[in-house]
Amino acid sequence: MSKKLNTSKQIPGFTFVKKLKGISEYTLKTNGLTVLHKEMSDTRVVTSNITYNVGARDELQGESGIAHMLEHMLFKPTKQDLKRKIDSSAMQFERDTGCNLNATTSTDRTTYYFNYPAVYLSRALQIESERMQDVVLSNKEFTPERNNVLSEFDMLNGDPYFALHTQMMCVAFLSHSYGHETIGFREDIEQYTPEKLNLFYKNYYRPDNATLSIIGDVSVEDALTTVKTHFAQLKNPQVTIPRHSIIEPKQEGVRRTEVIRPTSTNILALGVKHTGFPSQDWFTAAILFSILSEGPDSILHKKLVDTGLATSVDSTIAPTTETNLGTIFITLAPDQHHTSTEEKVFEILQSLTTKEIQKLLRSTVASELTDKLFTEGNSLRLAMNLTEYISANAWGKYIQVESILKAITVADVLKLNKTLFDKSQMTIGYFIGEK
Amino acid sequence: MKYTTFIGEGYNGGSVTRKDERTLHCRITVDLHTEHSLQQSAIEHIYTDALLSGAGKYDRAAFIDAINTLGASIGVSIQNSRLTITLRSIEENVSKLLKLFEIMMNDPKFTSTELQRIQTQATNELIEHKENAKAIAHENFENSLYGTTDRRYTNTPEQISAEIMKATSANLKQLHATAKKGIWTVTIGANTTTVQKVRKSIVICKKGQKSVTLLRTHAQKPQIQKTVLQNIPSKQNIEFAIGTSLPLTLHHPDYLPFVFGLSVLGKWGGFTGRLMSTVREKEGLTYGIYAKTESVEGEEQGHYRIMTFFAPDKAVQGLTSTLREIKKIHKNGITQSEYHRFQTILKTQQTLLADSLTRSVDTLHGYLCADFSLEEIDEYKSRLMTVSRKEINHALKTHLHPDKLIISGAGPTDIMKKELLKIR
Numbered sequence: 008m009s010k011k012l013n014t015s016k017q018i019p020g021f022t023f024v025k026k027l028k029g030i031s032e033y034t035l036k037t038n039g040l041t042v043l044h045k046e047m048s049d050t051r052v053v054t055s056n057i058t059y060n061v062g063a064r065d066e067l068q069g070e071s072g073i074a075h076m077l078e079h080m081l082f083k084p085t086k087q088d089l090k091r092k093i094d095s096s097a098m099q100f101e102r103d104t105g106c107n108l109n110a111t112t113s114t115d116r117t118t119y120y121f122n123y124p125a126v127y128l129s130r131a132l133q134i135e136s137e138r139m140q141d142v143v144l145s146n147k148e149f150t151p152e153r154n155n156v157l158s159e160f161d162m163l164n165g166d167p168y169f170a171l172h173t174q175m176m177c178v179a180f181l182s183h184s185y186g187h188e189t190i191g192f193r194e195d196i197e198q199y200t201p202e203k204l205n206l207f208y209k210n211y212y213r214p215d216n217a218t219l220s221i222i223g224d225v226s227v228e229d230a231l232t233t234v235k236t237h238f239a240q241l242k243n244p245q246v247t248i249p250r251h252s253i254i255e256p257k258q259e260g261v262r263r264t265e266v267i268r269p270t271s272t273n274i275l276a277l278g279v280k281h282t283g284f285p286s287q288d289w290f291t292a293a294i295l296f297s298i299l300s301e302g303p304d305s306i307l308h309k310k311l312v313d314t315g316l317a318t319s320v321d322s323t324i325a326p327t328t329e330t331n332l333g334t335i336f337i338t339l340a341p342d343q344h345h346t347s348t349e350e351k352v353f354e355i356l357q358s359l360t361t362k363e364i365q366k367l368l369r370s371t372v373a374s375e376l377t378d379k380l381f382t383e384g385n386s387l388r389l390a391m392n393l394t395e396y397i398s399a400n401a402w403g404k405y406i407q408v409e410s411i412l413k414a415i416t417v418a419d420v421l422k423l424n425k426t427l428f429d430k431s432q433m434t435i436g437y438f439i440g441e442k
Numbered sequence: 443m444k445y446t447t448f449i450g451e452g453y454n455g456g457s458v459t460r461k462d463e464r465t466l467h468c469r470i471t472v473d474l475h476t477e478h479s480l481q482q483s484a485i486e487h488i489y490t491d492a493l494l495s496g497a498g499k500y501d502r503a504a505f506i507d508a509i510n511t512l513g514a515s516i517g518v519s520i521q522n523s524r525l526t527i528t529l530r531s532i533e534e535n536v537s538k539l540l541k542l543f544e545i546m547m548n549d550p551k552f553t554s555t556e557l558q559r560i561q562t563q564a565t566n567e568l569i570e571h572k573e574n575a576k577a578i579a580h581e582n583f584e585n586s587l588y589g590t591t592d593r594r595y596t597n598t599p600e601q602i603s604a605e606i607m608k609a610t611s612a613n614l615k616q617l618h619a620t621a622k623k624g625i626w627t628v629t630i631g632a633n634t635t636t637v638q639k640v641r642k643s644i645v646i647c648k649k650g651q652k653s654v655t656l657l658r659t660h661a662q663k664p665q666i667q668k669t670v671l672q673n674i675p676s677k678q679n680i681e682f683a684i685g686t687s688l689p690l691t692l693h694h695p696d697y698l699p700f701v702f703g704l705s706v707l708g709k710w711g712g713f714t715g716r717l718m719s720t721v722r723e724k725e726g727l728t729y730g731i732y733a734k735t736e737s738v739e740g741e742e743q744g745h746y747r748i749m750t751f752f753a754p755d756k757a758v759q760g761l762t763s764t765l766r767e768i769k770k771i772h773k774n775g776i777t778q779s780e781y782h783r784f785q786t787i788l789k790t791q792q793t794l795l796a797d798s799l800t801r802s803v804d805t806l807h808g809y810l811c812a813d814f815s816l817e818e819i820d821e822y823k824s825r826l827m828t829v830s831r832k833e834i835n836h837a838l839k840t841h842l843h844p845d846k847l848i849i850s851g852a853g854p855t856d857i858m859k860k861e862l863l864k865i866r
Contacts, residue, residue, distance in 0.1 A: 050796045050797050052793065052796055054797075101713055102787075103786065105714065105784075105786060105787030105788065105789070105790035105791055105794075106794075107712065108712070108713075122797065124790055124794070150726065151724060151725060151726030152723075154726030154727070155726050155728070155729055157753070158679070158726075158727070158751075158752075158753060158756075159729040161679050161753050162679055162751060164678050165575070165677040165678035165853075167676070223797070269676050270573055270675075271569060271570075271572065272570065272676070302510070304503065304507060309503070312563060315559075315566065318563075318566040318567055318569070318570050319567075338570065340562075340566045341566065341569055366507060366511075369511055370511045371510075373510070373511060373513025374513045374515075375513075376513055376532075377465075377513035377514065377531065377532050380464060380465055381530075381800070384798070384799055385798045385799075387797060387798070388798075440676070
C-alpha cells in the first residue's frame with residue numbers, strides 16, 4: 008500500500024479527500040457527490056461509472072427486484088429528453104456514437120457506465136446527471152420494459168444453478184433482505200407499478216448517495232470541471248435515505264431445500280455464510296472457494312470430476328458488505344446420488360492437508376494478482392472492479408489487495424474451512440432432475 | 443499502441459506493443475481441418491484437455507501447478523477445427539511460462555491413464571450438453587446449412603461420446619503432429635522485449651517441422667427454407683438461431699457492405715441495432731437479439747445468424763417481429779441517417795480498442811487468421827468507412843434471403859410447435 012497521501016490538486020467547487028496510487032477522491036461541495044478520478048494517458052478513451060448505494064437489500068417484501076427494474080428504466084427518456092423530443096439520451100448516445108454502455112444491480116449497489124472516446128466526456132456526464140433524478144417513469148415506457156425484465160428472469164430461471172440458488176437464499180435468510188436474488192421473484196415483478204418505482208427512485212437516487220468514477224485519458228482538472236458543470240446544480244431531497252437494518256436470527260441447524268425439474272441435470276449445492284466484503288475473512292473465504300472449486304487443480308475438481316463422480320464443480324461468493332451465502336455447486340455425473348456425493352464432499356473437506364492448501368494458496372494468490380495487473384491497463388475493467396469497493400465505502404482497500412492476499416496463511420484457510428463448513432450453519436440444496 | 447506484423451519459418455503473425463506494458467497476452471491459432479469426420483471431431487473434442495495433461499517430466503497435476511504458481515495461464519480451445527492456444531502472464535514470469543509452453547508443444551505425454559480420465563469426463567459433459575438449448579439451437583442451425591464433411595457440422599452427443607471411447611493415445615499424437623506442422627498464426631500483445639521472447643519460443647516449437655498446407659473440404663448446402671425445433675422441457679425460454687448461408691468469402695466485394703448492413707439490423711452487443719430497438723425495446727418481446735456473419739474466411743464461405751430467445755407464449759409474436767424486420771431491411775435497405783450513424787459507431791469501436799490490450803490483440807488476431815496484412819487491415823477498415831449506402835443495400839438485397847431462412851429453436855418448443863412451424 009502506498010503510505011503517501013499524494014498532494015492534492017485543488018479544484019474549485021470540490022473538496023479534496025485523498026489520493027492513493029494515482030486515484031484521487033473529491034467531494035462536490037454543493038451536494039456531496041463523491042468523485043474518483045484516475046488518468047490513463049494516450050488511450051483517447053474514458054470510462055465514467057456511477058454507483059448508487061442502493062440495491063436488492065433495500066427492497067421491501069413483495070417488491071423484490073425493484074432496484075434492478077429501476078436500473079432498466081434509467082435507459083428511458085428524461086424530462087429533458089421529452090423537451091428535446093428524443094427517445095432517451097442514454098440510448099441515443101450509444102446509437103449516435105457507438106460507445107459502450109450498460110448497468111448492473113447487486114444486493115448493495117446499482118452501477119451505470121459509459122465507455123467512450125474522450126471527446127464525449129461532457130455528453131456522457133450530462134446524461135448521467137439528468138437521469139439521476141429526471142427519468143419519466145410512465146406506463147408507456149414501463150410496460151414493455153417490464154416484459155424485458157420478465158424475459159431476463161426466464162432466461163436466468165432456465166438455468167438450474169440459478170433456480171437452486173434462488174431457493175437456497177430464501178432458506179438461508181429468514182429475515183435479512185439478502186434472501187432473494189437481485190432480479191427478484193417473477194410474481195413480484197408482475198406486480199410493480201410506475202408509482203412504486205418512482206418512490207424507490209426518489210428515495211435513493213441523489214448526489215449524496217452516489218460515487219462517480221472517471222477513469223481514462225482525461226486530466227483531473229478537465230474531468231472535475233466537467234463534473235461540476237453537469238452535477239453541481241443537483242439537489243438532495245430533504246428526506247433521509249431509508250435503510251433497513253436487519254439482524255438475521257441465529258441459525259440452529261442445517262437448512263435444506265430441493266428443486267425438481269424434468270431434466271437429466273442433478274446438482275448438489277453447499278451454501279456457507281461468509282463475512283462481508285472487504286474484510287480479511289472475506290478474502291480468505293474467496294481464496295478458500297477458489298482452492299476448493301476453481302479450475303482443474305482445485306481440490307474438489309481433482310477428487311470429484313477427475314474421478315468421474317461429478318461433471319463439474321463451480322462456486323460463487325459475492326462481494327457484499329454484510330454476511331452472505333457463498334455457494335459451491337457440484338454437478339453430479341450420471342448415476343451418482345446427492346446424498347452419497349454430499350457425504351463424500353464432507354469427507355474431503357474434513358481431510359484437507361496443509362501441504363495441498365499451501366501449494367494452491369500460492370498459485371491462487373498469484374493468479375489473483377495477475378488478474379489485477381491485467382485490470383489496471385483497461386479503464387472499463389478498472390472502473391468495474393473499483394465499484395465493489397465503492398459500494399462497501401472502502402475504495403482505498405482496492406489499493407491494499409496485494410498485501411491483503413499475501414497476508415493470508417494456510418492456517419487462516421484451514422481455520423475458516425472448519426468454521427464455514429460447520430454443517431449446522433450451512434444451507435444445502437439439491438437440484439433433482441426427473442426425466 | 444503500435445501494430446507490426448512478422449513472418450517466420452512455419453508461422454506468421456503480428457504484435458501490439460505498448461511501452462512499459464507489464465503483461466503478455468498471446469494467441470496462437472492453427473487450422474487442423476481437412477475433412478470433418480466423426481472420429482476427427484471426437485479426437486479434437488478431447489485433445490484440448492489432453493494437451494494440458496502432462497508434458498516432459500511433468501505429470502498433469504505438476505504441469506498445471508507449474509503454470510498456476512506463476513499466476514499465468516495456458517488456455518487451449520478448438521472451434522470448427524481451429525486450435526487456439528492463449529498465453530497470459532505478467533512480464534516477470536513470461537520466460538518460465540514460455541518454457542512450459544515449449545515443453546507442452548514439444549513433449550506432450552498423452553498417457554493412457556489421462557486418456558481414460560478425459561474420456562469419462564468428456565462423456566459426462568456431453569450428457570450435460572443435451573440441456574444446453576442455446577448451443578443446440580446453434581448446432582441444429584449449422585447442421586441445416588452444412589453437410590457432414592464440413593467443419594461446421596456437429597455430430598450428436600451420443601455419436602461423439604461413442605467415438606471418444608474408442609480414441610487412443612496414437613490418435614492424439616497424430617492430431618498433435620498435424621497441429622505442429624500447420625502454419626501458426628501468432629499474435630502477441632506485450633512490450634517489445636517480451637514480443638521477441640515469444641517469437642523465440644515459437645521458433646523453438648516449430649524447429650524441424652516441415653510445414654504442411656492441408657487440403658480442406660467445405661460442404662455448404664443449397665439454401666432452403668426450414669424450421670427445426672428441438673424440445674427441451676426443462677428450459678423456460680426457447681432459444682433461436684435464425685439465418686441462412688452467405689456464399690461469400692472475406693474478399694468478395696459484397697461482404698463488407700453486407701456486414702455493415704447486418705450491423706444496422708442487429709449489431710452484436712449493445713442496443714444500437716434495429717432488432718434491439720423494435721423487438722426488445724418497443725415490443726418488449728426478448729431480453730436480447732443480435733445478428734452477425736459467421737465463419738466467413740479468406741477461402742471459405744459462411745452464413746449469417748440472428749441469435750435471440752423468447753418465452754414460449756411470446757415466441758410466435760417474437761419470431762413474427764424478427765421476420766418483419768428482416769423483410770423490411772431487405773426490401774427498403776438502410777436509411778441515410780442509419781448509414782451516417784453506423785459509420786460513426788464503427789469508428790468508435792476502433793477507438794475503444796485502445797482501452798484494452800487484450801481486445802486489441804484478439805481483433806488483430808482475427809484479421810491475421812484471415813491472412814490480412816496490416817495494409818489490408820487498414821484498407822479494410824477504411825473501406826468500412828467509405829462503402830456507399832447503395833452498395834450496402836445491394837448486398838442486403840442480394841444476400842439476406844428472407845424467403846430462405848433456417849429457423850432453429852431449442853427449448854420448450856412442444857408447447858407452441860404447430861404455431862411455430864407455420865411462421866414464414
